[in-house]
Amino acid sequence: MDYGLLSSIIHSILVASTPLVFAGLGALIQERAGVLNLGIEGLMIVGALAGFATAVAGSPLLVSIFAAALAGAMLASVFALLVLKLYANPVATGLALTLFGLGLAALAGSQYVGQAAPQVAAWNLPFLSQIPVVGPALFSHDPLVYLSIFTAFVIWWFLTKSRSGLILRAVGENHTSAHALGFSVRGVRFLAIICGGALAGIGGSYLTLVQTPLFVEGMTAGRGWIALALVVFASWRPFRVIAGAYLFGSVSIIQLHGQALGVSIASQWLSMLPYIVTIGALVIIAGRNDLTQKPPGALGSIFRESK
Amino acid sequence: MNKSGVVLGLLALVAIVVAVVSFEPAEKKEKVVVADKTKVGFVYVGPVADAGWTYEHDRGRLAVEKEHGAKVETVFVESVSEGPDAERVIAQMAADGADMIFTTSFGYMNPTIKVAKQFPNVKFEHATGYKRADNVATYSSRFYEGRHVLGLIAGKMTKSNTIGYIASFPIPEVVRGINAAYLAAKSVNPEVQFKVIWVSTWFDPGKEADAAKALIDQGADILMQHTDSAAPMKIAEERGIYAFGQASDQAAYGPNAQLTAIIDDWAPYYVRRVGEAMNGSWSSTDTWGGFDTGMVALAPYGKAVPDDVKAMAEEAHKAITEGRLHAFTGPVNKQDGSPWLKAGETADDGTLLGMDFYVEGIEGSLP
Numbered sequence: 001m002d003y004g005l006l007s008s009i010i011h012s013i014l015v016a017s018t019p020l021v022f023a024g025l026g027a028l029i030q031e032r033a034g035v036l037n038l039g040i041e042g043l044m045i046v047g048a049l050a051g052f053a054t055a056v057a058g059s060p061l062l063v064s065i066f067a068a069a070l071a072g073a074m075l076a077s078v079f080a081l082l083v084l085k086l087y088a089n090p091v092a093t094g095l096a097l098t099l100f101g102l103g104l105a106a107l108a109g110s111q112y113v114g115q116a117a118p119q120v121a122a123w124n125l126p127f128l129s130q131i132p133v134v135g136p137a138l139f140s141h142d143p144l145v146y147l148s149i150f151t152a153f154v155i156w157w158f159l160t161k162s163r164s165g166l167i168l169r170a171v172g173e174n175h176t177s178a179h180a181l182g183f184s185v186r187g188v189r190f191l192a193i194i195c196g197g198a199l200a201g202i203g204g205s206y207l208t209l210v211q212t213p214l215f216v217e218g219m220t221a222g223r224g225w226i227a228l229a230l231v232v233f234a235s236w237r238p239f240r241v242i243a244g245a246y247l248f249g250s251v252s253i254i255q256l257h258g259q260a261l262g263v264s265i266a267s268q269w270l271s272m273l274p275y276i277v278t279i280g281a282l283v284i285i286a287g288r289n290d291l292t293q294k295p296p297g298a299l300g301s302i303f304r305e306s307k
Numbered sequence: 308m309n310k311s312g313v314v315l316g317l318l319a320l321v322a323i324v325v326a327v328v329s330f331e332p333a334e335k336k337e338k339v340v341v342a343d344k345t346k347v348g349f350v351y352v353g354p355v356a357d358a359g360w361t362y363e364h365d366r367g368r369l370a371v372e373k374e375h376g377a378k379v380e381t382v383f384v385e386s387v388s389e390g391p392d393a394e395r396v397i398a399q400m401a402a403d404g405a406d407m408i409f410t411t412s413f414g415y416m417n418p419t420i421k422v423a424k425q426f427p428n429v430k431f432e433h434a435t436g437y438k439r440a441d442n443v444a445t446y447s448s449r450f451y452e453g454r455h456v457l458g459l460i461a462g463k464m465t466k467s468n469t470i471g472y473i474a475s476f477p478i479p480e481v482v483r484g485i486n487a488a489y490l491a492a493k494s495v496n497p498e499v500q501f502k503v504i505w506v507s508t509w510f511d512p513g514k515e516a517d518a519a520k521a522l523i524d525q526g527a528d529i530l531m532q533h534t535d536s537a538a539p540m541k542i543a544e545e546r547g548i549y550a551f552g553q554a555s556d557q558a559a560y561g562p563n564a565q566l567t568a569i570i571d572d573w574a575p576y577y578v579r580r581v582g583e584a585m586n587g588s589w590s591s592t593d594t595w596g597g598f599d600t601g602m603v604a605l606a607p608y609g610k611a612v613p614d615d616v617k618a619m620a621e622e623a624h625k626a627i628t629e630g631r632l633h634a635f636t637g638p639v640n641k642q643d644g645s646p647w648l649k650a651g652e653t654a655d656d657g658t659l660l661g662m663d664f665y666v667e668g669i670e671g672s673l674p
Contacts, residue, residue, distance in 0.1 A: 008524040016517055106354065113356040114537075114559045119545060212516045212538050213545075214560065217354045218386060219536075221511040252514065256521040260471070260502040262671050 010137035017249030021148040022203030023227035024241040026196040033192035034172035036300035038094025041224025042101020047072040047201025049105045052208035052215040055117035072201020080193040106217035156238040172296035175303045229278040348405035349383040352412035359535040359554040367573030374578045389414025401426040449597030451487035453569035455634035458491030468498045471522025473532040477673045479662040487634045512538035556606040568606035598628040640667035
């Protein structure tokens, strides 16, 4: 096999997976706090637009990322208000958020269609990027790829090693007990939703800043839903989100390369694969008695303070 | 805490009421005027802003409005997925009083026929399909004529002798385009090779970009596409290779990369057909227009195209327009080696419309 091709395939896989890593982590942090947010797709596209718009205006990458995170967080705060404060049904609200986000981005983004954002320069890591095959495949990416892995590490540390993470998980498992212990269920969930929205926004901006890089409406094309499936597949663990995202990314990239090499696999099957794998994961989780693999106990339920 | 919740809820309610109330009269006003207008509906498969297929249909719609002015009213619904959703949207449009409905994607064929039966007084026009009825006409463009010219340019200009082709679905329209481009490229460059990737979508910029990268990584130095977004053009520009715009002039995305583009110009057809519907001369027809009708056009050649290649392309363009040249002229064999066209024979429209095979020389199989 041609090693140059192999390394560019791996490079493409990492690029195709990174939006899923961010969005998946954004969904994960909310679900661990007991919030089911089906609006990831809407948050992503709003972030995609915000990141692209600032990049076109000439802002440095850091500002674009920040703008995308802010846009995602702002839209997520609407969700938080509706769900936490007004007790709206989270499933319906999440779906509405997706539709609203897609519409909003289409409306606000129409003037950006046809524009070009500057290319994001790669960070070639010293020494590591010099290694043949592995170097160009893994260590000469744009900063966001490294950031996505770093974020997963931070979330893992936060959830498992910090006291605040323990509180967040307690709220997600049983909000009544957490409330009885004196923790602010609403406050914790609000912060989780804001963080999740920001991460989904960054995930969306990766599409418009690096992967495609242009903006057209509807360009997230279902990645928000894959991210939600991914969290279940990962049984709510940050590092498994990365593994799952890279698996889903590999499937789509390898089938494209397979076709160009003349190996034909029905692409419809491969498009279904992420969801089939997720259903499989759900069945396995349901069949096991291991409590650590279960979904958060209070996932998707509405918390009302008793008087 | 609950109080502020209630206040917010009330505010939201007030906002909704205000919105509804302020919309109501406008709608009523419009309905009064509508009566003597011809209402023309358009159903689009992608967003109007896709800078490709749907964008050009919408330019056709705007041309209708401009040409027929106050006598018509147009409505459109965008991003309608092909399937049950389409049937609902088309039926809704007909029920809302549309006199004529253009359904602009292949996958709307069966829904269009079905709805047309329920609304015999509404005139339907379905793009790129082959099923007709008394009130359903079909129309399409001979894009393969444009693909022929693109193939000539690609065959002449490729250095790696590898052309990457991003295809959507294996319908005759797409297969025809691949075959036409391949035959033309092969005629000027016997070494040329086509790599085809099927992405199973008309519109997913991320996936189209990934496919473009995969083709470039595998040695393609010129890209062609039969999907609707400008993502492949953008990737071609980034990687410093060449590409052809799809459905619309995409030079904005690839100022250096675009060699030319096939432009679908629906305006002349839409304007004529709406006119016929208004004066009563409309009938169910099957239109398949090419360069000669102006329905297929080419964008200005990019600055990378050398003069001799440009001259060759212009000559082919002219010859096809004047009917001296057919993109499918024998001898041509099918992929399996069985003969299809004898020397000098040209393909008939029936075979072209139902084309479900690659011609000899293209590798891989249809999905």
